[in-house]
Amino acid sequence: xxxxxxxxxxxxxxxxxxxxxxxxxxxxxxxxxxxxxxxxxxxxxxxxxxxxxxxxxxxxxxxxxxxxxxxxxxxxxxxxxxxxxxxxxxxxxxxxxxxxxxxxxxxxxxxxxxxxxxxxxxxxxxxxxxxxxxxxxxxxxxxxxxxxxxxxxxxxxxxxxxxxxxxxxxxxxxxxxxxxxxxxxxxxxxxxxxxxxxxxxxxxxxxxxxxxxxxxxxxxxxxxxxxxxxxxxxxxxxxxxxxxxxxxxxxxxxxxxxxxxxxxxxxxxxxxxxxxxxxxxxxxxxxxxxxxxxxxxxxxxxxxxxxxxxxxxxxxxxxxxxxx
Numbered sequence: 001x002x003x004x005x006x007x008x009x010x011x012x013x014x015x016x017x018x019x020x021x022x023x024x025x026x027x028x029x030x031x032x033x034x035x036x037x038x039x040x041x042x043x044x045x046x047x048x049x050x051x052x053x054x055x056x057x058x059x060x061x062x063x064x065x066x067x068x069x070x071x072x073x074x075x076x077x078x079x080x081x082x083x084x085x086x087x088x089x090x091x092x093x094x095x096x097x098x099x100x101x102x103x104x105x106x107x108x109x110x111x112x113x114x115x116x117x118x119x120x121x122x123x124x125x126x127x128x129x130x131x132x133x134x135x136x137x138x139x140x141x142x143x144x145x146x147x148x149x150x151x152x153x154x155x156x157x158x159x160x161x162x163x164x165x166x167x168x169x170x171x172x173x174x175x176x177x178x179x180x181x182x183x184x185x186x187x188x189x190x191x192x193x194x195x196x197x198x199x200x201x202x203x204x205x206x207x208x209x210x211x212x213x214x215x216x217x218x219x220x221x222x223x224x225x226x227x228x229x230x231x232x233x234x235x236x237x238x239x240x241x242x243x244x245x246x247x248x249x250x251x252x253x254x255x256x257x258x259x260x261x262x263x264x265x266x267x268x269x270x271x272x273x274x275x276x277x278x279x280x281x282x283x284x285x286x287x288x289x290x291x292x293x294x295x296x297x298x299x300x301x302x303x304x305x306x307x308x309x310x311x312x313x314x315x316x317x318x319x320x321x322x323x324x
Contacts, residue, residue, distance in 0.1 A: 063276020066250020
C-alpha cells in the first residue's frame with residue numbers, strides 16, 4: 001500500500017510538473033488559451049511542448065540511471081557522471097562546436113552520441129571481462145578525468161568568443177529553444193537505453209545479497225556490467241546530446257524515493273524515473289520564472305540544488321561510518 005501511494009504521488013507530481021512546464025514562463029498561458037485562436041497557444045505548441053517532453057524524458061533517464069548505478073556499484077554517491085559518459089558526450093558536442101557545427105543540430109547530436117559511444121567502448125576495453133565493480137569505477141573515473149581535461153583544453157583554444165560562449169552555454173545545460181525535432185531525435189535513444197537498464201533489475205536484487213551469492217544464483221557480472229554500460233551510454237548520452245550537461249539528478253532522486261518504496265534495488269527503478277522526471281520538469285519551470293531577461297541555466301539550477309544535498313549526504317555517510 002505504501003509503494004502504491006508513493007507511485008500515485010510521484011505520477012501526480014509528473015503530471016503537475018508537465019502542465020506547469022506548459023503554462024509557466026515569462027508569458028503565462030492559461031488553460032483558457034489552449035487550443036484557441038489566442039496567439040499564446042503557439043508558445044505552447046512551438047516552444048514549451050518540446051521542452052516539456054524533453055524535460056520529462058531527460059529527468060526520467062537520469063533518475064533511472066542513477067538508481068541502477070547506485071544499485072550495481074553499491075555506492076550511495078554514484079551517479080551517471082561517475083562512469084564518464086556525460087563528460088564524454090559533452091566532449092563530443094564541444095568538438096562539433098569548435099569545428100563550426102554548433103548551428104547544425106543533427107551534427108551536434110551525432111557528435112555527442114559518438115562521444116558517449118566512445119566512452120562505452122573505452123570503458124569495456126579498460127574493464128575487460130572481469131565484471132569487477134571497482135574496476136568499473138576506476139575506469140569511469142579515468143574517462144571522466146580525460147574527457148574533462150580535453151574539454152578544458154578545447155575551451156582554452158576556442159577560435160572566437162562566439163564559440164566559447166556556445167560551449168559554455170552547452171556545458172551548463174539547458175532546454176531553451178529546443179524544437180519538436182530535437183525531442184523526436186533524442187527520446188527514442190533515451191527510451192532504448194532505459195529499456196536496457198531495466199533488464200538489470202533482477203540481477204541488481206541478487207547482487208545486493210553479495211557477489212558470490214549472486215554468481216551462484218546465475219548472475220554473470222561481465223554480462224551485467226556490459227548491459228549497464230550500454231544502457232547508460234544510450235540513455236545518458238542522448239540526454240546530454242539533447243540538453244547539455246545536467247548534473248545531480250541521478251544522485252539526488254534515488255535517495256529521495258528509497259524512504260517511500262524500500263531499499264530493494266528493483267523497487268526504486270521506476271520511482272526514480274518518475275521522481276527524476278518531476279524534478280527536472282519543476283526545475284525547468286522555475287528557471288524560466290527567475291527575474292531578468294535571461295533564463296538561469298538548468299544545469300546551474302540543479303547544481304545549486306544538488307550541492308547542499310550532496311554535502312548533507314556525505315555528512316550522513318561519514319556519521320554512519322564513523323567507527324568503521
